[in-house]
Amino acid sequence: MLVITLYKAVPSRTTKVVTVGGVLRREEMDLVMNPFDSKAVEASDYLKRAFGGKVVSLTMGPDFKLKTIAANLFAAPVEGIDESYILSDRRMAGADTWATSYTLSLGIKKIVQQHLDPINELISILERGEGAERFVERARDLYGQNLVPHIVYSTLPTLRGKTVSDRLVSGEITAEDALNILRRVREEVRKFVVIAGIKTSDGETGSTGPQVAEALSIELGIPVPSVTYVRDLDADVEAGQVYVERRLGDLIQRLQVPLPCVLTISTEYRPRVPSLKMKKRAILYSYARKVYESVVWNADAIGADPQKIGLAGSPTIVGPGIDIGTPPVQKIVGTTRVLASRVEPFELNGKTYGPYERFTRLEDLPEEAAKHLEERGLVKIFSLEDLVEELFGGWIKVAGEQRV
Incomplete structure (x- = not known):
């Protein structure tokens, strides 16, 4: 089961709105994962542990800020995510919920296709009659790239003799039998599920999940249903269904939803405990490993129409922005490394960086x-004098003496 988990990085403190149209400069802010998305991670983790497959996270924003958040998700309880994808492009900035949903839908579509292509390739090998050895050779390569599950090929000793590759080579199954298994695996990939938090702490609209489903329906050419406020979740992967429960006021709804679908998870959600029988199946349909390096895609990589992303693709009209200053950040006297002076914009390896204000933390800058800047000698240790200057604009003179 391919589970795609959406999350968003939100400001941890006061934001800075600096341009007409209300575009947030997220690269200049302290960002944390939207707290409501933790429930999406829990639900995704349950589905993987119960039914196998892979949990892939997807988000939008400045990649150098998001990679840290993604790294933490790999260690999230109980098993965390398996792979991380980040959509990062200046052209995506200023997106409203619809432009965001369109962009995310293209990222989802590409992730799904990346997992369908290897299965289709193996099916083609068998259909062309290239033989078991060629099949196993290619399956081994794809397994090493984390693109096919254990049921196709595995190095786990406990699964020896249970994979399509082993059974095909031993003659236990025919090429036609192997094709039928691969087609079922392909169908499971097609029956993916997208899971998100119920809303974001910086937007409160709760509309991105349903709009992602709408955008996916357009991009895939099939109906992709969405269900909000999900507080309980189970699935029948082979039947291509999920079973959800949600609360709407005093009403409790229990729904049977066909896959693929988009679910937003309520704060009431509590994950179930998979049975031992389910875990055996889950291992067979899981993938080899976690891939800890986040993959970053720009607008061109996902085939986005420039007129449909970012501010250009946002039908929402926002009033003029108001500069309310930079967000407060924690600096530790005698420890935190900061810029010793203001740095004007500069070019480096084809990219433009800056401007950066004095006392900006080094850890907040792109690596x-x-x-x-450190090599240029523009970095210093934050001192008590720096703290006073930042808070009060300098030392306060009282009766001819300098005092804090």
Whole structure:
């Protein structure tokens, strides 16, 4: 079961709105994962542990800020995510919920296709009659790339003799039998599920989930249903169904939903405990490993129409932005490394960085820019004098003496 978990990075403190149209400069803010998305991670984790497959996270925003959040998701209880994808492009900035949903739908579509292509390739090998050895050779390569589940090929000793590759080579199954198994695996990939939090702490609209379903319906050419406020979740993967329960006021609804679908998870959600029988099946349909390096795609990589993303693709009209200052950040006297002076915009390896204000934390800058500025000697340790200057604009003179 392919589970795609959506999450968003939201400001942890006061934001800075600096341009007409209300575009948030997220690259200049302290960002944390939207707290409501933790329930989406829990629900995704349950589905993987119960039915196998893979949990893939997907988000939008400045990649150098999001990679840290993604890294934490790999260690989330109980098993965390398996792979991370980030959609990052300046052209995506300023997106409203519809432009965001369109962009996310293209990312989802590409992730699904990346998992369908390897299965289709193996099916083609068998259909062309290229033989078991060629099949196993290619399955081994794809398994190493984390693109096919254990049921196709595996190095786990406990699954020896149970995979399509082993059974095909031993003669236990025919090529036609192997094709039927691969077609079922392909169908499971097609019956993916997208899971998101119920809303975001910086938007409160709760509309992105349903709009992602609408955008996916357009992109895939099939109906993709959505269910909000999900507080209980189970599935029948082979039947291509999920079973959800949600509360709407005093009403409790229990729904049977065909896959693929989009679910937003309520704060009431509590994950179930998979049975031992379910776990055996889950291992067979899981993938080899976690891939800890986040994959970053820009608008071109997902085939986005520039007129449908970011501010250009946002039908929502927002009033003029108001500059309310930079967000407060924690600096530790004698420990935190900061910029010793204001840094004007500069070019480095074909990219433009800056401007950066004095006392900006080095850890908040892109890694490449931070290293460059440190080599130029523009970095210092935050001192008590710096703290006073930042808070009060300098030392306060009282009766001819300097005092804090």
